[in-house]
Amino acid sequence: xxxxxxxxxxxxxxxxxxxxxxxxxxxxxxxxxxxxxxxxxxxxxxxxxxxxxxxxxxxxxxxxxxxxxxxxxxxxxxxxxxxxxxxxxxxxxxxxxxxxxxxxxxxxxxxxxxxxxxxxxxxxxxxxxxxxxxxxxxxxxxxxxxxxxxxxxxxxxxx
Amino acid sequence: xxxxxxxxxxxxxxxxxxxxxxxxxxxxxxxxxxxxxxxxxxxxxxxxxxxxxxxxxxxxxxxxxxxxxxxxxxxxxxxxxxxxxxxxxxxxxxxxxxxxxxxxxxxxxxxxxxxxxxxxxxxxxxxxxxxxxxxxxxxxxxxxxxxxxxxxxxxxxxxxxxxxxxxxxxxxxxxxxxxxxxxxxxxxxxxxxxxxxxxxxxxxxxxxxxxxxxxxxxxxxxxxxxxxxxxxxxxxxxxxxxxxxxxxxxxxxxxxxxxxxxxxxxxxxxxxxxxxxxxxxxxxxxxxxxxxxxxxxxxxxxxxxxxxxxxxxxxxxxxxxxxxxxxxxxxxxxxxxxxxxxxxxxxxxxxxxxxxxxxxxxxxxxxxxxxxxxxxxxxxxxxxxxxxxxxxxxxxxxxxxxxxxxxxxxxxxxxxxxxxxxxxxxxxxxxxxxxxxxxxxxxxxxxxxxxxxxxxxxxxxxxxxxxxxxxxxxxxxxxxxxxxxxxxxxxxxxxxxxxxxxxxxxxxxxxxxxxx
Numbered sequence: 086x087x088x089x090x091x092x093x094x095x096x097x098x099x100x101x102x103x104x105x106x107x108x109x110x111x112x113x114x115x116x117x118x119x120x121x122x123x124x125x126x127x128x129x130x131x132x133x134x135x136x137x138x139x140x141x142x143x144x145x146x147x148x149x150x151x152x153x154x155x156x157x158x159x160x161x162x163x164x165x166x167x168x169x170x171x172x173x174x175x176x177x178x179x180x181x182x183x184x185x186x187x188x189x190x191x192x193x194x195x196x197x198x199x200x201x202x203x204x205x206x207x208x209x210x211x212x213x214x215x216x217x218x219x220x221x222x223x224x225x226x227x228x229x230x231x232x233x234x235x236x237x238x239x240x241x242x243x244x
Numbered sequence: 245x246x247x248x249x250x251x252x253x254x255x256x257x258x259x260x261x262x263x264x265x266x267x268x269x270x271x272x273x274x275x276x277x278x279x280x281x282x283x284x285x286x287x288x289x290x291x292x293x294x295x296x297x298x299x300x301x302x303x304x305x306x307x308x309x310x311x312x313x314x315x316x317x318x319x320x321x322x323x324x325x326x327x328x329x330x331x332x333x334x335x336x337x338x339x340x341x342x343x344x345x346x347x348x349x350x351x352x353x354x355x356x357x358x359x360x361x362x363x364x365x366x367x368x369x370x371x372x373x374x375x376x377x378x379x380x381x382x383x384x385x386x387x388x389x390x391x392x393x394x395x396x397x398x399x400x401x402x403x404x405x406x407x408x409x410x411x412x413x414x415x416x417x418x419x420x421x422x423x424x425x426x427x428x429x430x431x432x433x434x435x436x437x438x439x440x441x442x443x444x445x446x447x448x449x450x451x452x453x454x455x456x457x458x459x460x461x462x463x464x465x466x467x468x469x470x471x472x473x474x475x476x477x478x479x480x481x482x483x484x485x486x487x488x489x490x491x492x493x494x495x496x497x498x499x500x501x502x503x504x505x506x507x508x509x510x511x512x513x514x515x516x517x518x519x520x521x522x523x524x525x526x527x528x529x530x531x532x533x534x535x536x537x538x539x540x541x542x543x544x545x546x547x548x549x550x551x552x553x554x555x556x557x558x559x560x561x562x563x564x565x566x567x568x569x570x571x572x573x574x575x576x577x578x579x580x581x582x583x584x585x586x587x588x589x590x591x592x593x594x595x596x597x598x599x600x601x602x603x604x605x606x607x608x609x610x611x612x613x614x615x616x617x618x619x620x621x622x623x624x625x626x627x628x629x630x631x632x633x634x635x636x637x638x639x640x641x642x643x644x645x646x647x648x649x650x651x652x653x654x655x656x657x658x659x660x661x662x663x664x665x666x667x668x669x670x671x672x673x674x675x676x677x678x679x680x681x682x683x684x685x686x687x688x689x690x691x692x693x694x695x696x697x698x699x700x701x702x703x704x705x706x707x708x709x710x711x712x713x714x715x716x717x718x719x720x721x722x723x724x725x726x727x728x729x730x731x732x733x734x735x736x737x738x739x740x741x742x743x744x745x746x747x748x749x750x751x752x753x754x755x756x757x758x759x760x
Contacts, residue, residue: 109526114507148528149509151468167430168625169661172588206428207469208436210587211291211594212256220471224259
């Protein structure tokens with residue numbers, strides 16, 4: 086049932102973007118924005134609609150860090166690993182995040198609440214270290230602040 | 245008359261609580277029965293003061309910061325709406341030393357205007373450049389930009405006017421303007437600030453570029469890491485269309501130009517211009533061989549002007565004030581101003597727009613206030629993850645393109661990342677190789693394989709395994725990457741590595757004579 090819904094959603098996303106020049110990226114963004122990931126059935130559907138080979142579509146999905154081929158947790162949390170954040174303790178924050186969530190980069194917590202990802206620069210270099218939660222950027226994050234933010238996310242989920 | 249309070253909606257200020265602060269101010273005003281107009285401006289770029297709010301008074305705008313939610317009732321009690329005294333008072337905004345000492349040309353309106361108000365934009369001189377440009381011939385516009393001395397602010401520093409001239413002189417049924425808004429360099433955020441704080445300036449710059457070369461369509465290739473800039477750009481483009489600054493008939497001059505925003509997807513290499521073109525075409529962001537130049541065969545095979553955000557946003561003032569006005573800032577062949585971005589371990593991080601020719605020491609100490617940790621600043625990475633690490637002995641070299649190139653460094657996009665003396669430079673050199681391995685597009689072998697081997701060699705070097713041999717290997721590998729890579733990704737990754745080795749050999753367990 087869920088797969089069928091996915092198919093319908095993917096088709097709508099494709100139809101909404103196929104008229105664009107270079108439509109593949111905008112279509113993929115629409116799919117991931119709506120479903121949280123790019124399910125495997127999207128590949129043949131995109132190939133068919135955009136007159137591309139499945140290999141070409143797969144090549145694009147796998148090239149870009151942003152696109153996910155497994156479903157994420159309820160929240161996606163990105164920790165910046167770039168130099169400006171490193172200069173202010175990002176490596177320690179990264180280690181803390183992995184330890185406290187019990188998840189490595191690319192993994193989701195056991196309660197399916199949080200998917201942890203690395204990111205290379207959120208443009209918040211003057212307020213480093215920075216993290217992104219969904220579309221929200223948070224600056225000057227240390228271990229304590231990180232734990233408080235994660236607790237907030239989990240509260241939202243249970244509320 | 246309503247009281248006006250400015251609270252930035254810049255994502256840096258928001259990352260420190262500006263949205264919650266705006267709400268708190270609005271509800272406190274409502275509670276006290278005060279009519280208030282809240283304007284959402286960009287950031288003035290003084291991030292240690294964010295969220296910094298400003299109040300319009302008869303004597304001009306006065307600032308308070310950094311303001312937390314719990315400070316709000318106290319500010320009202322102190323009469324901040326009339327510029328009242330308070331512990332967080334910073335005085336008239338324009339008199340704050342950090343801001344007063346800058347030459348704000350490109351970012352003159354950022355933090356001043358409500359970013360999405362076209363009325364504010366016009367009131368601050370917006371579209372004066374475009375008004376002049378619609379009355380000029382394409383060749384005249386190109387000549388004005390050429391005479392200004394503007395060079396690409398994205399990294400390669402190629403003269404903008406010459407690039408435009410190539411596109412102008414290439415015949416085609418369709419030409420494009422492609423704005424490279426894939427500012428992925430760590431320590432850089434001037435594009436983000438400009439797009440979030442003064443989006444109409446970029447729209448105006450792109451439109452002038454379109455008129456100059458005969459392009460009717462523009463794309464902004466925006467990194468997906470900038471969700472706020474995305475929202476602001478989409479809204480501003482819509483407003484510009486509704487008011488006749490974009491569309492089929494720009495300012496009634498019978499010329500067409502329109503802009504689409506396209507999101508990247510987290511690939512650093514797409515900041516390289518030809519990889520960006522591939523990505524815009526919906527493909528993997530793999531570097532193209534040059535020639536052909538994108539100016540002749542670019543997006544979808546058509547002549548394309550590719551400039552980054554700050555280059556295009558510098559064009560309106562050049563057209564409004566004339567080439568000479570802009571050119572008179574700067575030194576040598578580095579003309580005009582550059583927004584330097586101070587990041588990393590600094591007491592007063594932020595954006596400082598200055599003419600070329602200033603020095604790192606001035607930026608790090610006079611503006612940046614030294615390190616945030618209070619320890620000595622040991623190394624500064626200039627120009628992003630592919631930029632060299634500059635040691636203190638070189639802090640007095642003038643920031644101009646040629647002087648930096650002469651010492652094996654580059655100014656790039658103007659990002660500075662400061663590290664204190666706790667930094668492990670061998671770790672930073674290893675990170676540069678690791679980043680290249682992670683982000684290489686994979687098309688050419690020196691970059692794809694060289695970066696992976698680079699991590700391994702540095703690991704062996706650090707483990708103390710036959711140091712002399714590893715060092716020779718690392719140097720040879722760096723040579724191969726520099727000379728054999730197709731683009732700057734592989735070609736410049738050796739910059740941070742070699743500069744770390746050269747200036748901080750002790751971190752690698754070697755002495756200076758071995759490093760050279």
